[in-house]
Amino acid sequence: MPAHNSPQVAMVAGETSGDLLAGLLLDGLREKWPDVRSFGIGGPQMQERGFDAWWQSERLAVHGYSLELVQKLLGLLKVRRQLREKLIASPPSIFIGVDAPDFNLGLEGKLREAGIKTVHFVCPSIWAWRADRVDTIRASADHVLCIFPFEPELLARHGISATYVGHPLARVIPMQPDKLAARAQLGLNADDQVLAVLPGSRSAEVKFIARPFFDAVAILLQSRPALQVVVPAVPRQREKIEAMARECGIADRVRIVTGQSHAVLAACDCTLIASGTATLEAALYKRPMVISYHMHPISWRLMKRKQLQPWVGLPNILCGDFVVPELLQDAATPEALAAAVAQWLDAYSRQPDRIHTLEKRFTELHESLLRDTPKLAADAIEKILADTKG
Template structure:
């Protein structure tokens, strides 16, 4: 009997955080299918695992609701190209990773073409635009969630789901390597460290960094020995950060290419954009202040749709909100500086936060990449839905 050909997996990712998940999933799937192909849109980590990409991952990185409109023709064209490529190459299963507006619309088209479909990282359907659950139930054969409350939501709506935990919880040690990180960055271990993370997208840096830097300046005025470190997610973000530092004539700030996790590990407090990186901050047991701002029209639309009181993952995962959130007009340099100083001035509050974050870290440790791969294998082996 001839051997079955190695499967071709269609896989699409649009964010750096998703690239990390995709790389881990590819490694785990190769334990089942050593000769499998992975084709679609991939980031640098997935490319290092042998994935083939149609275009740079950054083509999918669009921030906001209204900001995407000028890009729609390009995104529709890209979706058609991917659909044609996947069908022509005989892909058997499609995995969309995060970026739900694009990846779920592609899942709908591919599901109609007979591909099995898996979505990795739940969209925030439990928080806003809950009507999307109908399309997910129709178009997605299996949902892979990183967080336990997300899996419960899908179970309630009869969507096949696996809570896989988070790969970061598997790889980040329970005890954060603060001393090692400070040594790697050349920081003085006797002086406090503020990490500033304005996001990985250009729009986030433009919206957040000016106020973040102004806040850091105010904190340093109260704590003259403060060390300020900013990791740049990409070379493009590094140029934007350096330009803003020059514009504000702010000296004595260390801008680091990459190394976001190392910078957070070294910090006493993190001032950061809302997003996936806040979970990394939680796993590193770091006090943080979350800030975010959208375009005015996008924010007005979002306010009508969002059905939760908090946006930061640390506040959603702990039993009570512990992290200050400064959203839209609440985000001012004065408010951010005050929140950072409250962490620096209250060690007992920091100790309580560490205990709460330890408990969450334990819950999220589930060997996520292997668990996700097992679920994908099961979907590939199952009969398609009728």
């Protein structure tokens, strides 16, 4: 096995968010070991840092319990088997699974049995749902890199070694976002009332969420004709989102932009947003939001059975309170969504203290997540490698 002073690091990162996290980790590893070699499954952020992608991270992109998952399952199992065999035949210094727990934990367990040190980056949300997964984590990972401050103590109770490394988004998003600059970038006026609509980045999310979101926008525009509505769309979903806007009769009333989600969140007064990582981004931008989600009824029933907390949105989970409203599944009617958004928009003039209180809560949240993630993660990896050598 290679010496730890020139490590060979096998990694698997799933989807865009995992690619971003892995890219930051590679920054820390390259700072510590300029000649580090990394390979496995990754995306463009990782490849920009010299990562050798044997498969692309987008291969791991699936959604819930949908038919898409079933269709991809056999292909994913084949990729995982081939990767496992390749790594066991030529062991790396360490394996790091970045997010994608359904794919990575099983792989980590097999590699660990073969004597390869394993790290899982991003603790699975055992505090929110699927608490039974803690046994799998303990069997699979020698160490877990955590992005939320309460997770290491939780894992320690179950005999799992972990390090809090901060949330990388807290470093990317400024503590005091420049709303005026973001509006200028998007061609919006300083005094516009701006709503950001984020219906998700996956195909299934757009299918189930975009329609009620856009119907809610149509309701809002009836009473607020001057409202500026901006929709950041990932390139692969833009055509579907544009088609949905046409179906809802608001195509000429909304501005759909490719990417630029951070600029849109910085520019907005409020966001109507699908539950997921984007809600944390909105919180770090200190923006009021209405969190919603809608999925196939079967997927929803399965998810509800395993839910451990009263909150679904990350801002509410991290604050331990319903600081922003959540309208989920059957409760996510266009009328209810529009009413919840209208309350935030009106609060700027009628309840400014409500806005200020929320901004204060989100600033405190931001501060708690702000750490030197690349360095802390690389330091933890270095310690594991040193222990292996010893």
